[in-house]
Every structure is written in structure tokens, then in C-alpha cells.
Amino acid sequence: MVTKKVEKAINEQIKREEHSSRLYLAMASWAEHNGYPGASDWLYAQTEEERIHMLKLVHYLNDRGGVVVFSQMDSVEQKCKNLVDLFLQVLKHEEFISASINALYDVCTKEKDFSSANYLQWYINEQIEEESTARGILDKIKLTGEHQGGLFLIDKELGAMAVTKRAALVASQAAANTAT
């Protein structure tokens, strides 16, 4: 059984993960509209990954006897100038999510819910990877500047990264679709 404070904090994180999924959907759509099929594909895959992050928490909270609440979502409108700006927003968002996971971990430890804190370790590790990937992509895009040939190659690389990501997601999806 989780305490009310832990239940509330996990529900807030569920909302953030769901929002992340919608945010990346908007970004993917922007990239698709602006002629970056590889970036778009990577971001569509990221949308699916965030949904898995949300689902894992939904199952966890249900398993621990908590009540899941799906809050009303804010509308998402993607505004960005170019590909650098887009991935700068990805990195900023992942940094925000890392901070929110840390805050959730803090609530769990203060409530002496060590099982939940232990469960969140997966998310803490995941955020290291999420930030590192976003930073790596951003660095590459920054290196090319506005060079069209360079941007073309990076977009192609992002398309290949999307294929790899989707393969990894198949296994995660199967795990997330079953209760913990």
C-alpha cells in the first residue's frame, strides 16, 4: 500500500509522462512538416517510449493498491525555429523530467516507502540515458550549423536511430503491458 502523498506524487509523474508523449508527438509532427523524416521518425518513436514510461507507473500504482487518476492534459503547440531549437527543447524537457523523478524519489524516501524508491531507480537510470542521447544529437546538429548537407546526414542518422529504438521498445512494451 502506498501513502496518499506517494500516490499523489506518482499520479503527477504519470501526467508528466503522458504530457511528454504528447509533446514529442507535436515535435515529430513539426519535423515531418518541415522536411526532416529521420528526426520525425525518432520523435514518433520517443512518443511511444514515453507512453511506456507512463504505463509502467500506472501498473505499479495499481499493484501497490493506489488509485490512478488521469488528469486533464494541457494543449500542446510546437513552436521552434529550426532543428537545433527543436532538440534544445528535447534536452530541456528531459532535464525537467529528471528533476521531477528526483523529486518523486525524495517524496518516497521521506514517506519511508523504500519499495517505491527502489522501483524508481529504473527511471533514474533511464533519465541518464535520455539526457545523454538528447545532448549527443544536439551536439551533432550544432556542429553542422546550417549546412544543409550535414543536416541531411544527421536526419538520416536519426532515422537509423529510430529503427534501433523501435526494436528496443518492443521488449519494453511487452513488459509495460503486464502488471509488475
Ligand code: FEO
Ligand atoms: Fe519519460 Fe523521456 O522521460
